[in-house]
Amino acid sequence: xSHPVPLAIPQVRNLxxxxxxxxxxxxxxxxxxxxxxxxxxxxxxxxxPHTGQEGLLRLGRAIQTDxxxxxxxxxxxxxxxxxxxxxxxxxxxxxxxDYVEPTGEASAVA
Numbered sequence: 001x002s003h004p005v006p007l008a009i010p011q012v013r014n015l016x017x018x019x020x021x022x023x024x025x026x027x028x029x030x031x032x033x034x035x036x037x038x039x040x041x042x043x044x045x046x047x048x049p050h051t052g053q054e055g056l057l058r059l060g061r062a063i064q065t066d067x068x069x070x071x072x073x074x075x076x077x078x079x080x081x082x083x084x085x086x087x088x089x090x091x092x093x094x095x096x097x098d099y100v101e102p103t104g105e106a107s108a109v110a
Contacts, residue, residue: 009084016077023073027066034059 034056041052 005087009087012080013084016073016080020070020073020077023066023070027063027070030059030063030066034063 037052037056037059040046041049046052
């Protein structure tokens with residue numbers, strides 16, 4: 001069963017915000033893990049200063065991947081916002097270049 005598109009927009013808005021928050025939490029968890037790994041490595045009981053370096057490097061790559069994924073998620077959010085503006089004709093379009101006149105004033109949609 002499908003929902004009318006304008007009614008689905010708030011639900012999608014909540015879903016994208018939830019996804020962004022979860023991406024932040026995943027990133028924070030990895031950063032906290034890295035911090036914990038570094039603290040353990042600073043212990044006098046660790047035999048060499050390079051102990052765990054491979055794990056840190058792999059975790060660093062995972063963090064980089066998360067950051068790239070978040071960037072794509074933010075781009076998806078922007079694309080969805082643009083689509084919502086196109087669907088809701090009564091939404092202001094002055095922030096969308098396709099609807100802005102060279103003078104900077106929004107044009108009326110016929």
